[in-house]
Amino acid sequence: MIGHLKGQIISKNPPEILLEVSGIGYELLCPMSTFYELGNLNDEILLFTHLSIKEDAHTLFGFISKDEKNIFRELIRVNGVGPKVALAILSHLAVPSLIECIANEDSDLLAKTPGIGKKTALKLIVELQDRLSKVELTSSSISNNAIQKSSNPNTQQAIEALQSLGFKTKEANNMVSKIKDKDLSTEQLIRQALQNK
Template sequence: MIARLTGKILEKNPPEILLEVGGIGYEILCPMSSFYAMSDQGSITLHTHFHVKEDAQTLYGFISKDEKTLFRELIRVNGVGPKVALAILSHLNIASLMNAVANEDDALLAKTPGIGKKTAQKLIVELKDRLAKLELNGSNHQTITASANINPNTQKAAQALQALGFKTKEAEKMLSAIKDDALSTEELIRQALQNK
């Protein structure tokens, strides 16, 4: 198993890079988040996942070990292959993905190309407990746990406000002013309307 490679980038052709390691060129598929973090460094280290199918052997690379860990969690979900997992990690950063799952934000996940509403809901159901137990190395973990404690009724209140005719951003702004995490959906809506 190829777990990590350090070498020089010869070519960048998103989502693929050609990495030269000891005279051998490896074609590696990377999420866009890793592409942005690469800049134009001479030598680079990538955490890799080697994926074998009947008709292909593909190498996926990630700047951070946390991205690789999340990628592996995503491909464990039934119906989510490596290409879809790569699209998710290209669309959402680690904190956004974990917050979307923790807060059951299927609308945000469904904005990823190749993911429909049903797949987004399946991701949330299968990943919610696994991601909560996940030990990540990065500093993003603090922000994830902080926002995972948000009142679960907030999303329902936001949907109710949108049904009343408020725009998404407007509803979110009205609800973000409320600091009490123990309110019911009805109390949240009432306070949001008073804050308007």
């Protein structure tokens, strides 16, 4: 398995780049988020890679960060989502946006990705909600969001209580996130969330 490649950019033709490593040219498919961060031709870069092997092709995918690679691997584990669709998702949404989109159950935003319908977007959200919390991400902005959400252990109970009252997950999250005082009990959080509605 090829874990990463470090070499010179020989050509860029989205979504493909040609990377020369010790005299060998590797063709890699990259999401647009990686393309935006690539340097100029002949610049030396490091790309984290994923090798997809099928009967008719061996395809190498390249990512600017380990987070992108990890999320890509989680996406292709979802039934019905292949590497090309996962690449389209990462081209449409950056990693922090995708994680937020799944946490808030924003299927409409996810469905705006070319090749993703409403049904697939909902399936992605259902399958990835638990899995993404277990994925180790290196980006500080992503981990900080996760820490902020869990700073009060009563927050999650309040959100679940609001859901049982008939509010959607996204609505319940928004209602609770507006509360400034983070040291409230579950009942106080629910009361304030309902007052702020």
